[in-house]
Amino acid sequence: MKRSTVNPWDWSLKLGYNQAEMIEGATRQVICAGQTAVDSEGNPQHPGDMRGQISLALDNLEAVLKGAAMDLSNVTKLGVYATDVDEALKNLDLMGMRFGPHQVAPPMTLLGVTRLAIPSLLFEIEATAAA
Template structure:
């Protein structure tokens, strides 16, 4: 796989994303459904934003690894939250995970009216290898 990040500016580096990612010669592409704080038994979390963000990241990582891909192959990440204000103090958790896996991804973050049941944050990814 050949991968190139496109950044006409530098300010997005502080926010842990790139403006665009070009990928050529891909061996496979994994489109992940939104992953949220849902336990192995299918029960949605009713915990706070930090706990839900950590569980959503863990669930996304589990899906990616189970499929035989690496988190470093994430090229697109969509983040949905019921409250950007509530999420923002915990954003460094996501940034640390991105840095740990050396992910360079295009990112969209959206505040939505609601998510499934009691969920507060959801992560959706496109992964290549």
């Protein structure tokens, strides 16, 4: 799979994502449901702790990708939902810490929502991946 970035402006790079990516030669695609800060039984974790929830949601995303024989380097698009956008932005360095070693910055949308499916959850991330 070949990835080519499309960035007519560079402001998004400072926030850790590309405006677009052209994907060529992919033979498999995985569409991941939103991952949140829940344990293996589906129980919410880290109540009131945005950073803890982002970290666990990323752990869960990585586990789903691993189940498809992929990792974060395969992610081509992210959708992020947060009940407090300002608090999420303060902690998005965690995204850079996870995606940076893979040298990818997938296009991303961050939306503020009034609540998630489980009221104690603060953050959810969905992904599309390709290989």
